[in-house]
Structures are given as C-alpha cells and as structure tokens.
Amino acid sequence: MTSHSESPVAPADPGHRASVPTRRTQRERTAQAEQALLDAAETLFAERGIDQTSLADVGQLAGYSRGLVSHHFGSRAALVERLAERIQNRFVTELADADLIDTDMDAVEVLAQFVEDYLTAMVGHAQTGRAFLVMWGAAIPADAALRPVFAIDDARFRLGTQTLLRAGQANGTVADSVDQEATAAVVVGMVRGIAAQYLIAPKAFDLPTAARTCRQFLRNSLSPQRDDRPT
Structure with a gap:
C-alpha cells in the first residue's frame, strides 16, 4: 500500500541550493x-x-x-446548483456580455455565430453538455429544488440575447418588427433542443448542417428587408 508520508531525503550537496516546494495555501x-x-x-x-x-x-x-x-x-442540491452555475458560465458568458460588443456590429451575425459556437461547445464537450441538460431537465418538475437556479440562468441567457437584439435594432442590423423577448425564448429553445437531440441520437442528423440552418434561419427571421436598411 502506498504511503503518503514523506520519503527520506538524501543529504543536500553543500554546493547546491535545494529548491523548497511551495506549500499551497x-x-x-x-x-x-x-x-x-x-x-x-x-x-x-x-x-x-x-x-x-x-x-x-x-x-x-x-x-x-x-x-x-x-x-x-x-447538500446534493447545493452541489448541483454550483455545477450548473459553472457549466452555464462556460457556455453563455459571451452572450451575457453582449452589451459590451461594438455598436457597429451586425447583431444578427453575432447571434448566429454564438448559436453555432454554443452548439459546437455543447457537443464538443459532450460530458459537460450532457450533465448540464440532465440538470436542466431535473428542474422541470413543479416542486424541483433546481427550478429557481435554472430560472435565473435561463433568464440571464434570454437577457443577453435581448440586449444584442436591442443593439441591432438601434444600429439597423435587426428588423424593428422583431420581438426581443419572444425571439430570445426561441433562440434558447433552439440551441437547447438541438443539443439535446444530438446528445441522445448523434447519428440522427448532421450537426454542422443543423448549425448552418440555424444561422440561415436567424438571418431570414431577424435581418431587415433590404429596402428597410438604413442608407
């Protein structure tokens, strides 16, 4: 059985200054x-x-x-909450900071790229993505202890999307007719639903093609008509 006690140390060479391991705090x-x-x-x-x-x-x-x-x-509930927070921060921090994006950006392209990156991350780190979706699903029951945790996280995700859409409407890259709140809910549902389907049955469809389709869907749905763009 391996012992964790210190091993005997040979006498130091007088001409050599031994390095002292840094003790962790x-x-x-x-x-x-x-x-x-x-x-x-x-x-x-x-x-x-x-x-x-x-x-x-x-x-x-x-x-x-x-x-x-x-x-x-x-408790296990507190452990789950902390893990959910860590994973969510890993996936949506970029979008939560959308208000820091340059005001001249094309908001539709920024959002489309985020959706593609999110899907890539969720399946590229399949264990992390699967664990997150397991916890998210566990928040659905009416009396689930996790409901408040994911309600807050999902609201943060939607708020980041709304902030980006608002900036796009201000600079003319998102159509004025777009409902920010409803669109944010659609975007969250789209990425979570596609990721869940892929993790359950990865051979059911081609993920890169689905990601490109999401990008095209967002362009068609959110971009202003050519005649509506500012001149």
Whole structure:
C-alpha cells in the first residue's frame, strides 16, 4: 500500500541550493478540492443522472470522503446548483456580455455565430453538455429544488440575447418588427433542443448542417428587408 508520508531525503550537496516546494495555501487546497468534486459530479450526472448519484459517489470518484463533499456544499442540491452555475458560465458568458460588443456590429451575425459556437461547445464537450441538460431537465418538475437556479440562468441567457437584439435594432442590423423577448425564448429553445437531440441520437442528423440552418434561419427571421436598411 502506498504511503503518503514523506520519503527520506538524501543529504543536500553543500554546493547546491535545494529548491523548497511551495506549500499551497488553505484557499488553494479548498479550491482544488471543490473543482475535483465538481468534475466528479459532472462525470456521474452525465453517466447516471442526478437521482442515481449520491454525495458518497461523488466523493469516492474525486478521491475524497463524503464528509468533505458535505463540508464544501452542504447538500446534493447545493452541489448541483454550483455545477450548473459553472457549466452555464462556460457556455453563455459571451452572450451575457453582449452589451459590451461594438455598436457597429451586425447583431444578427453575432447571434448566429454564438448559436453555432454554443452548439459546437455543447457537443464538443459532450460530458459537460450532457450533465448540464440532465440538470436542466431535473428542474422541470413543479416542486424541483433546481427550478429557481435554472430560472435565473435561463433568464440571464434570454437577457443577453435581448440586449444584442436591442443593439441591432438601434444600429439597423435587426428588423424593428422583431420581438426581443419572444425571439430570445426561441433562440434558447433552439440551441437547447438541438443539443439535446444530438446528445441522445448523434447519428440522427448532421450537426454542422443543423448549425448552418440555424444561422440561415436567424438571418431570414431577424435581418431587415433590404429596402428597410438604413442608407
């Protein structure tokens, strides 16, 4: 059995200044443990689902005890919330910061590129995408503890889309007739639905073609008619 105690150290060469390993701070050790636990939870949720994963399972896969999982997160619901936040930030931070985009950008092209990138990321990191969609689905029941978590995350996603559409209407790259709120809901549903279908049955359709079709759909639906563009 491997021991974690220190190994004997040979006497140092008087002419050689030995390097002293940098000790990690408590904060660094805590952050490392939290990320390892979240990684383990992501793996297990993607493989088994939430209900079939216990805190003990998460701790075991991460190499820690169940007690440490409880110490870091308190409950499985809190663990799920933290993981959902991490994954959502990974996928939608770019769109949430859409108000920082240059005012002269073509908002339709920015949104179309984001949709394509989102789909690529969701399936390119299939385990992460699957874990996210498992958690998102678990928020649907009326009494689900996750409902508030995903309601906030989805609202953030829609708000980023609305902000981008508003900027596009201001600079003439999005038609004035476009309803920002309804379109944002359609965009979220489009990317989540396509990603879910692909993760369930990846051979059912060609994802790059679906992504290009989304881009064309957004151009046709959101761009102003040629006669309406500012001169």
